Amino acid sequence: MFFNFIKRNSRKTRKENGVYFASLIISIIAFYVILSLGEQDVMIYLKTVESDAVARLLLLIPMLYAVSLIFVFFLVFFANKYQLQLRNHEFGLYLMMGIKRSKLFAMVMGETLWNGLIALIIGIPVSLFLTELISLATSRLIGMGIIGHQFRISWVGLGLTVIGFILVQLVAMFILSFKMSRKEPVDLINDQKEETQRVLSPVWSIVSLLTGAVFLLGAIFLCIAYGLAILYLRSLDYKIFALILIVGIAGTFMLFRGLGSLIGAWIKHKSSSSTGLFVFTGRQLQENVLNQWGSLAISSLLILMAMVSFTYGISTALNNSDASSKTADFTFRGSEKEIVSVLKSDKLEPYVKEFYAMKLGHFRPADTEDSENEASGTFSWSGLLESVSSEVNSQEKESLLSNLSVQDRPYLISLSSYNKLLNSIDQSPIILGNDEIALYSDEEWSHSHDLLRRVLQSNPIVSLGDKQYKLTSKLYTSNVVADRAITLSYALIVPDDIYDNFTVSSQDSYLWNLVLNFDFVQEKGLMQAMYEVDELLNTSGLEYESYLSSMGRQLFYTVAGSYTTFYLGIMFLIIANTVLGLKFLMQQKSTRHRYSTVAMLGASVESLCSSARIQIWLYFGLVISVALISSIFGIWSLLETFPNSININHGTSTIVISLIVFVVFEFCYIWMIQRKSDEEIKKIKEIG
Amino acid sequence: MRISEKLLQVKELHKTYGKGQSETSALKGITFDVLPGEFLGIMGASGSGKTTLLNCIATMLKPTSGQILLDGQNISSFRGSQLAKYRGSKIGYLFQNFELLDNLTARENIVLPLSIHGENPKKQVAQLQKLAKQLDIEDVLNKFPSQMSGGQKQRVAAARALISNPSIVLADEPTGALDTKNAKVLMEKLSSINHTDGATILMVTHDANAASFCSRILFIQDGVIFHELRKKVPGESQNSFYERILTVLAQLGGGSSNVL
Ligand SMILES: Nc1ncnc2c1ncn2[C@@H]1O[C@H](COP(=O)(O)OP(=O)(O)O)[C@@H](O)[C@H]1O
Ligand SMILES: [Mg+2]
Numbered sequence: 001m002f003f004n005f006i007k008r009n010s011r012k013t014r015k016e017n018g019v020y021f022a023s024l025i026i027s028i029i030a031f032y033v034i035l036s037l038g039e040q041d042v043m044i045y046l047k048t049v050e051s052d053a054v055a056r057l058l059l060l061i062p063m064l065y066a067v068s069l070i071f072v073f074f075l076v077f078f079a080n081k082y083q084l085q086l087r088n089h090e091f092g093l094y095l096m097m098g099i100k101r102s103k104l105f106a107m108v109m110g111e112t113l114w115n116g117l118i119a120l121i122i123g124i125p126v127s128l129f130l131t132e133l134i135s136l137a138t139s140r141l142i143g144m145g146i147i148g149h150q151f152r153i154s155w156v157g158l159g160l161t162v163i164g165f166i167l168v169q170l171v172a173m174f175i176l177s178f179k180m181s182r183k184e185p186v187d188l189i190n191d192q193k194e195e196t197q198r199v200l201s202p203v204w205s206i207v208s209l210l211t212g213a214v215f216l217l218g219a220i221f222l223c224i225a226y227g228l229a230i231l232y233l234r235s236l237d238y239k240i241f242a243l244i245l246i247v248g249i250a251g252t253f254m255l256f257r258g259l260g261s262l263i264g265a266w267i268k269h270k271s272s273s274s275t276g277l278f279v280f281t282g283r284q285l286q287e288n289v290l291n292q293w294g295s296l297a298i299s300s301l302l303i304l305m306a307m308v309s310f311t312y313g314i315s316t317a318l319n320n321s322d323a324s325s326k327t328a329d330f331t332f333r334g335s336e337k338e339i340v341s342v343l344k345s346d347k348l349e350p351y352v353k354e355f356y357a358m359k360l361g362h363f364r365p366a367d368t369e370d371s372e373n374e375a376s377g378t379f380s381w382s383g384l385l386e387s388v389s390s391e392v393n394s395q396e397k398e399s400l401l402s403n404l405s406v407q408d409r410p411y412l413i414s415l416s417s418y419n420k421l422l423n424s425i426d427q428s429p430i431i432l433g434n435d436e437i438a439l440y441s442d443e444e445w446s447h448s449h450d451l452l453r454r455v456l457q458s459n460p461i462v463s464l465g466d467k468q469y470k471l472t473s474k475l476y477t478s479n480v481v482a483d484r485a486i487t488l489s490y491a492l493i494v495p496d497d498i499y500d501n502f503t504v505s506s507q508d509s510y511l512w513n514l515v516l517n518f519d520f521v522q523e524k525g526l527m528q529a530m531y532e533v534d535e536l537l538n539t540s541g542l543e544y545e546s547y548l549s550s551m552g553r554q555l556f557y558t559v560a561g562s563y564t565t566f567y568l569g570i571m572f573l574i575i576a577n578t579v580l581g582l583k584f585l586m587q588q589k590s591t592r593h594r595y596s597t598v599a600m601l602g603a604s605v606e607s608l609c610s611s612a613r614i615q616i617w618l619y620f621g622l623v624i625s626v627a628l629i630s631s632i633f634g635i636w637s638l639l640e641t642f643p644n645s646i647n648i649n650h651g652t653s654t655i656v657i658s659l660i661v662f663v664v665f666e667f668c669y670i671w672m673i674q675r676k677s678d679e680e681i682k683k684i685k686e687i688g
Numbered sequence: 689m690r691i692s693e694k695l696l697q698v699k700e701l702h703k704t705y706g707k708g709q710s711e712t713s714a715l716k717g718i719t720f721d722v723l724p725g726e727f728l729g730i731m732g733a734s735g736s737g738k739t740t741l742l743n744c745i746a747t748m749l750k751p752t753s754g755q756i757l758l759d760g761q762n763i764s765s766f767r768g769s770q771l772a773k774y775r776g777s778k779i780g781y782l783f784q785n786f787e788l789l790d791n792l793t794a795r796e797n798i799v800l801p802l803s804i805h806g807e808n809p810k811k812q813v814a815q816l817q818k819l820a821k822q823l824d825i826e827d828v829l830n831k832f833p834s835q836m837s838g839g840q841k842q843r844v845a846a847a848r849a850l851i852s853n854p855s856i857v858l859a860d861e862p863t864g865a866l867d868t869k870n871a872k873v874l875m876e877k878l879s880s881i882n883h884t885d886g887a888t889i890l891m892v893t894h895d896a897n898a899a900s901f902c903s904r905i906l907f908i909q910d911g912v913i914f915h916e917l918r919k920k921v922p923g924e925s926q927n928s929f930y931e932r933i934l935t936v937l938a939q940l941g942g943g944s945s946n947v948l
Contacts, residue, residue, distance in 0.1 A: 594790075597783075601800055
């Protein structure tokens, strides 16, 4: 009997607060998605190559989880606070009818549990499906489907999701019902009246004058924060960063604090000539803003954070798609004899297509006898520096110049070994003329490559020892070794005699590149093939790095970066929108009688619905537009701060994609709230 | 010609709430007319069906049977936009608890019916000023309801009911939430507007004092009209009318067995 009662009440709650219920389900999904990260195919694979970094990331997850729990706690707390307030009258009546407090308490808790259970029953299958989808999508995206996909359920994740979710709800409800249980029944019964008859305080006009000033101050603060962000954030000074945060947050709060009176002034200005429900719509909006400026500011800041997170997440994900091209599969370091003996062994032979020495070493002044000749021991980028200097000023130019000037002992790469590399990837070899050498730069330094290619057209001169060499007009960027850990910013490809002359290196420190048998790779898939060979090499005692781990590292940063930021972004967005939506619907509910009065005065249902729809648009619009303006500056400074991780070409597409994702999300949400609001208005019975 | 003389005709009005066992008959066949310029009062004990009657006329309730004609038009046939036009422009409504929108200023509240019906409130500034003066609410026009007294609120509500020059103003216990002094002020204002502008008012009340301002009073009991009082046109003082009302009320209070 009691249980049926609980079931009936919770069904009512779900129906009346569909938005809130939907948010609960989304938060369950988000919980599971983040908690099961460790069991995702990508991560399981990454654990084998990057165990340290993965372990560190997995340490971060409990923190993210805890933060989300706190967020969801507040969501549950505030949503239910209003809901319970609306039901106070009902509770008061129960008490008057002689239901014991303990029973009432059990009822509220029971309803919470039951609703939580239903949310879990819906949410968990969806989250399992979603993680599957993410898992599949990532292994697709990374390519080759090599990681090998397997259906997995993270039982720990599932357990934590259920426990965390139920616990947060119970704690929030416990606090709320505890507060409620201390009120007298009479107060409870009267409480609702108070809520519906809530009026704006008489000191309103004085306050509104003040708040007008506050609004202005808020706007100024925000502008200062924006300016600071653009001017100084690049240097990543923590003091400036803190200042920007404080000023920006204070500005946002003040802006919304003062916004209400601004809307009031605008309505006053317009009201004498407006028709339709303009005044009603405007005043409802104004009341919302005046009463809820705090929530509006918080939501706006959350949306801003979501936007920045999305941009960062998307750009990290996009950057992966142009991961470095593969030139060799493995690179060994050690003596020729050892390496060759292992690679030629019966065990490895079938996997190997070819291997070759990659000779590279620092420029070192030949310790010649004629030490009186100073020039023979020096190196200079002279001609190249000059040519670069004469280019138009740009950030790339500055960083290129400073990078080059610190490199007075650049790496030299022997022509023959680089040609072998080119040959192994089916590219035509370099042919150097007399007194000609070529410039090499790693793909990771691609931000300067356009500039370099332009400059190289004029074949600038560099001097090596006492001789001067022309640079060829082609820039070479194919990675010298398999591992990305060795990156050469700018190096020179020189004929072997010059190489021998200017580098002092023992044969032992040569690097050896190994290229795997193509058919084998084709058959097994790159990742699997390398993995197999890796197992064999592991026991050989050789020192080596593989493209696998280099790629794994890259992949790790991509996956970790985009996954966590996406997660946070979605969390922020959900919380912000749910808070906004709920606040709006609550206000609409508590001002029901106004809608019926206006209907009595002759407004049609359609016009009332459209008034509420406009209110919702404006209500969300105010928050979103402030957040968007802030996020322009936020993303701008993000791009400035991490120019390497977000390359500018992707910058625009990143912003466009995040905007689209965001706009679609918001439209769905607004549409949902509007439908709910229509429903509420049609429920007002007098309208008939 | 006779039709145009009668502003409002209520014919054989029945209203039954609920179905089956819980059925209650609130109106059991009520018939009466209202002439233009009349100030008609409706009195009756609590639960006698006054509010139900008013709500039917205001189109907030659908009668079970019977007809209501305003200017000869059957209002129960109204739908959609016709209905919206009827509410707020052909009738004005005055509630017991004012029902002002507490987030709108008095001025905004008053002109709301105009803007709802697509009229530019600017054109009605003169009308607004006149009403504000008549009802003595000029100083509160820019205030919010929370900054006004109950009497002022109801007078603002009266201005809102009158702003669009409705054919008839329906008032359901407009003095119910006011103290005697404010009630008297409101009734004087309504009565003077009725006299000078010829506004037709249909008022439900159980307050004999308020009723004594009317020109005619219908007494309802158990869903039917049971008595009618008219103020004698030239000369009857308000006091003597009041006495007569009290007499009828005493009869009513004695229970229906005494009546017939
Ligand atoms: N919405 C309703 N549902 C059921 N019965 C109602 C409803 N409204 C009024 N009644 C009943 O109809 C009768 C007349 O009520 P009402 O018109 O409010 O009387 P009055 O306004 O004269 O006090 C009463 O018996 C009342 O209980
Ligand atoms: Mg009544």
